[in-house]
Amino acid sequence: MKNCLETLRKQRGIRQEELADALGISRQTVSSLENGRYNPSILLAFKLSRYFQLPIEEIFFDEEETNRE
Amino acid sequence: MNKKWLSVVLMIVGALLLVGGLYLILIPASAEGFLSALPFILIGVGCGALGQGIGDRLQQRKIARSPALAKQQANERNDERNIAIANRAKAKAFDLMVYVFGALLLSFAQFGVSTAATISLTAAYLLVIGYRIFVSVQFDREM
Numbered sequence: 001m002k003n004c005l006e007t008l009r010k011q012r013g014i015r016q017e018e019l020a021d022a023l024g025i026s027r028q029t030v031s032s033l034e035n036g037r038y039n040p041s042i043l044l045a046f047k048l049s050r051y052f053q054l055p056i057e058e059i060f061f062d063e064e065e066t067n068r069e
Numbered sequence: 070m071n072k073k074w075l076s077v078v079l080m081i082v083g084a085l086l087l088v089g090g091l092y093l094i095l096i097p098a099s100a101e102g103f104l105s106a107l108p109f110i111l112i113g114v115g116c117g118a119l120g121q122g123i124g125d126r127l128q129q130r131k132i133a134r135s136p137a138l139a140k141q142q143a144n145e146r147n148d149e150r151n152i153a154i155a156n157r158a159k160a161k162a163f164d165l166m167v168y169v170f171g172a173l174l175l176s177f178a179q180f181g182v183s184t185a186a187t188i189s190l191t192a193a194y195l196l197v198i199g200y201r202i203f204v205s206v207q208f209d210r211e212m
Contacts, residue, residue, distance in 0.1 A: 020144065029150040038150055 003060045006034040008052050023047050076125035083119030086111045163201075170194050 009019055009030075016034075020027045025044070032038035040048065040060075049056045090111030132139045145151060174194060177187045 021140070024144050024147060026145050026148040026151060029148050032150060041149055044149060 001039045001060055002036055002063050003033065005030075005048070005059060008054070008059065009034070012052075019051070022051060072125070073129060076122045076129065078122075079118050080122030080126065083115045083117070083122055086115030087119060088115075090115055167198070 009016070016027050016030045020030045023030075023044070024047075029038065033040060045056050045060060048059055052059060090108045090113075093108035093111065132142065170190075171194070174187065174191055177190065
């Protein structure tokens with residue numbers, strides 16, 4: 001699973017700590033999410049979707065599906 | 070009982086056990102078996118409880134002074150990745166334990182360790198394995 005969390009966060013000028021604080025998670029989790037090392041639960045994905053006011057599929061995308069297109 | 074009082078009680082109990090253990094070492098006694106080891110057990114448990122109590126109390130004071138730190142600690146505690154890491158580590162350790170205890174049981178039986186010890190260890194091993202199956206069935210129903 002790939003995502004564009006880092007780009008979205010930087011576009012809004014937010015630090016990892018601030019995002020982590022707003023979502024109630026650790027800064028390490030934000031870093032792992034951005035690097036694609038950790039896939040979030042559906043609940044966290046919804047929290048991120050609400051935070052960035054974007055649909056989940058615009059934040060997270062399946063790598064295989066993207067390659068096929 | 071709130072956390073503050075729990076740590077205070079832990080400190081007092083730890084200090085009492087420690088002093089009691091030291092006192093028992095200093096007085097001449099003719100205790101045998103378990104009782105001869107009692108002072109050292111008291112000192113060990115006392116030091117552990119006292120250290121835990123002091124550590125908890127210091128942490129509570131630090132957190133009380135800094136709400137930001139308290140929030141950060143709550144985030145760390147409830148973080149889903151941290152929880153997943155802890156659960157995966159426990160699961161791996163359990164898998165290892167099954168093999169290690171199995172090998173230990175076989176060696177106990179092979180080297181003629183007392184029957185009572187081997188049987189009680191086997192019973193404990195089977196209890197853990199049985200509990201794992203029980204919890205799996207329970208989760209299967211719930212999820």
